[in-house]
Amino acid sequence: MSVTNVSITQYIDQHTLKVEAALRESVPAAWNIPQSLREAMMYSLMAGGKRLRPIFVLAAAESLGGNSESAMPVALAVEMIHTYSLIHDDLPAMDNDDFRRGKPTNHKVYGEAMAILAGDALLTHAFYTAVQASRAHDVPSGVVADIVEELSRLAGAPGMVGGQAADMEGEQGLTKLSELEYIHLHKTSDLIVFSLKAGGRIAGANDEQLAALERFGTCIGLAYQIQDDILDLIGDEQKLGKPVQSDVKQQKVTYPYFLGIDASKAKVEELTAEAKQAIAEARFAYPERLLQLADYLVKRDY
Amino acid sequence: MSVTNVSITQYIDQHTLKVEAALRESVPAAWNIPQSLREAMMYSLMAGGKRLRPIFVLAAAESLGGNSESAMPVALAVEMIHTYSLIHDDLPAMDNDDFRRGKPTNHKVYGEAMAILAGDALLTHAFYTAVQASRAHDVPSGVVADIVEELSRLAGAPGMVGGQAADMEGEQGLTKLSELEYIHLHKTSDLIVFSLKAGGRIAGANDEQLAALERFGTCIGLAYQIQDDILDLIGDEQKLGKPVQSDVKQQKVTYPYFLGIDASKAKVEELTAEAKQAIAEARFAYPERLLQLADYLVKRDY
Numbered sequence: 388m389s390v391t392n393v394s395i396t397q398y399i400d401q402h403t404l405k406v407e408a409a410l411r412e413s414v415p416a417a418w419n420i421p422q423s424l425r426e427a428m429m430y431s432l433m434a435g436g437k438r439l440r441p442i443f444v445l446a447a448a449e450s451l452g453g454n455s456e457s458a459m460p461v462a463l464a465v466e467m468i469h470t471y472s473l474i475h476d477d478l479p480a481m482d483n484d485d486f487r488r489g490k491p492t493n494h495k496v497y498g499e500a501m502a503i504l505a506g507d508a509l510l511t512h513a514f515y516t517a518v519q520a521s522r523a524h525d526v527p528s529g530v531v532a533d534i535v536e537e538l539s540r541l542a543g544a545p546g547m548v549g550g551q552a553a554d555m556e557g558e559q560g561l562t563k564l565s566e567l568e569y570i571h572l573h574k575t576s577d578l579i580v581f582s583l584k585a586g587g588r589i590a591g592a593n594d595e596q597l598a599a600l601e602r603f604g605t606c607i608g609l610a611y612q613i614q615d616d617i618l619d620l621i622g623d624e625q626k627l628g629k630p631v632q633s634d635v636k637q638q639k640v641t642y643p644y645f646l647g648i649d650a651s652k653a654k655v656e657e658l659t660a661e662a663k664q665a666i667a668e669a670r671f672a673y674p675e676r677l678l679q680l681a682d683y684l685v686k687r688d689y
Numbered sequence: 690m691s692v693t694n695v696s697i698t699q700y701i702d703q704h705t706l707k708v709e710a711a712l713r714e715s716v717p718a719a720w721n722i723p724q725s726l727r728e729a730m731m732y733s734l735m736a737g738g739k740r741l742r743p744i745f746v747l748a749a750a751e752s753l754g755g756n757s758e759s760a761m762p763v764a765l766a767v768e769m770i771h772t773y774s775l776i777h778d779d780l781p782a783m784d785n786d787d788f789r790r791g792k793p794t795n796h797k798v799y800g801e802a803m804a805i806l807a808g809d810a811l812l813t814h815a816f817y818t819a820v821q822a823s824r825a826h827d828v829p830s831g832v833v834a835d836i837v838e839e840l841s842r843l844a845g846a847p848g849m850v851g852g853q854a855a856d857m858e859g860e861q862g863l864t865k866l867s868e869l870e871y872i873h874l875h876k877t878s879d880l881i882v883f884s885l886k887a888g889g890r891i892a893g894a895n896d897e898q899l900a901a902l903e904r905f906g907t908c909i910g911l912a913y914q915i916q917d918d919i920l921d922l923i924g925d926e927q928k929l930g931k932p933v934q935s936d937v938k939q940q941k942v943t944y945p946y947f948l949g950i951d952a953s954k955a956k957v958e959e960l961t962a963e964a965k966q967a968i969a970e971a972r973f974a975y976p977e978r979l980l981q982l983a984d985y986l987v988k989r990d991y
Contacts, residue, residue, distance in 0.1 A: 414846065419851075420846045420847055420854075421851055421854040424846055424850070425846070428846065475806075480800075480801035498782075500857055501854065503777055504854050507808075510812055511850065512845050515838060515841035515842055519841075522838075529830040531830070539813050539816040544722045544726055544810040545717075545721060548809050548810045549726060552723040552726040552803065556723060556725060
């Protein structure tokens with residue numbers, strides 16, 4: 388059940404704390420794992436961030452009256468997938484980033500080889516967590532299998548990894564907006580769509596509701612990325628906590644590059660409205676938090 | 690059902706052909722995947738090799754009278770996991786190998802970034818294949834969930850990835866045989882144990898039979914590694930198709946290093962006998978192929 392007497396920022400803060408407490412316990416202490424590998428996994432898993440994807444899992448479950456306890460394992464799994472992708476993206480062979488959120492990246496602390504293995508281990512552990520912990524919370528095996536099937540598709544070659552590969556190839560220069568959209572849809576929207584639908588599945592969503600959650604996730608994922616492009620161009624360096632105009636300096640092709648600032652802002656509004664529309668039409672018991680999350684994501688100035 | 694009128698080498702050849710035909714079709718043609726990513730995935734997936742792990746899946750299912758059709762998806766999944774681990778192990782930051790089985794390694798052909806992504810995609814696709822295709826063959830969701838849970842544990846931090854991490858750390862020099870054993874058990878035996886138990890689960894193995902398959906896999910996995918160490922020291926370069934004495938040149942600590950050649954050979958015999966004993970005791974309907982595979986692996990001179 389969604390608690391409507393707390394603000395959306397309080398709601399996010401409360402759920403972030405719950406998610407981080409659960410993440411801290413998510414790799415069994417009893418497992419005999421080389422210490423350096425365990426440390427490298429936990430270093431990035433506990434490196435902070437908005438924990439948006441896990442919050443989407445929990446909020447989707449709550450929007451149908453489901454409890455966030457049984458949705459938590461999948462929330463942890465999606466954060467493990469997101470974390471592994473950041474570790475591998477930061478590698479010298481990929482984006483070659485030394486810092487993330489003000490901290491040295493995984494390979495700067497543990498070395499490239501261990502960073503590759505820590506990413507592989509987190510990716511694999513996401514599936515363990517989704518299955519083992521979900522079943523411990525009495526999620527039916529059929530639902531667990533549906534969730535694993537969708538996670539492996541949306542996080543894999545036709546999903547997130549495909550978006551990353553297209554982004555790499557695109558660095559030689561995109562010529563079409565459709566190419567940029569492919570990258571955003573798969574790099575960002577796919578994992579958000581998974582999060583929302585998995586939370587919904589655990590709370591017993593019907594097909595109409597799952598379709599609404601998919602449309603909601605696709606739209607806000609895209610809106611979120613366009614907003615990122617806009618903020619990089621005109622945002623406040625202090626609030627963002629990172630240098631602006633980096634896309635221009637790297638000559639990265641963005642939405643404002645294709646559409647201009649105003650049309651990009653309009654596109655964000657349009658996608659947010661479509662996302663909220665999808666939820667409104669599908670009769671959720673407690674839609675408030677999902678609607679608030681959509682506004683929160685695009686109204687942010689960081 | 691196992692066909693007992695063909696030799697074990699014919700049996701292996703026949704199953705290898707079946708596995709390779711299925712691997713060729715294992716990434717849906719309809720999926721919209723960047724071409725370079727699809728090519729990089731298929732390059733390593735179809736690069737040959739003995740396909741031992743898939744054959745263990747199929748042989749275990751057949752040893753209980755199960756049909757190899759419904760076991761094939763899991764056979765493909767375990768080969769995808771094995772293949773991704775080779776792609777990542779060959780990377781410059783890891784073993785930095787330019788060739789594997791006489792062919793340029795993945796990163797030499799597609800570049801480091803794409804090789805990392807191809808590995809990530811194959812690892813993720815293994816779970817898709819195990820779940821989606823198994824269900825298409827009417828494997829019950831509960832069995833599928835058991836298989837995914839075990840694969841994610843034995844291929845992950847407490848399993849194969851953990852063994853790889855320990856191996857990397859060990860390159861500074863192992864001092865104990867127990868450390869070498871930890872590496873072999875997790876780098877090699879864990880995935881073989883998974884293969885055998887998963888094939889057994891699909892064919893309805895009982896707990897006694899699953900325990901026997903686990904003991905069988907642990908023993909032959911270790912025997913296989915010790916045999917590798919022995920062959921590297923005294924093997925025939927022509928038959929092996931790779932230079933011998935590489936461990937000595939790399940000052941790699943091996944079983945013969947700790948035990949000497951004779952005691953290492955005795956250990957291989959002992960482990961093989963224990964493996965066959967486990968199968969003999971657990972009353973399998975068609976144990977022949979598993980027993981023949983155990984002998985085949987240690988009698989090999991390549």
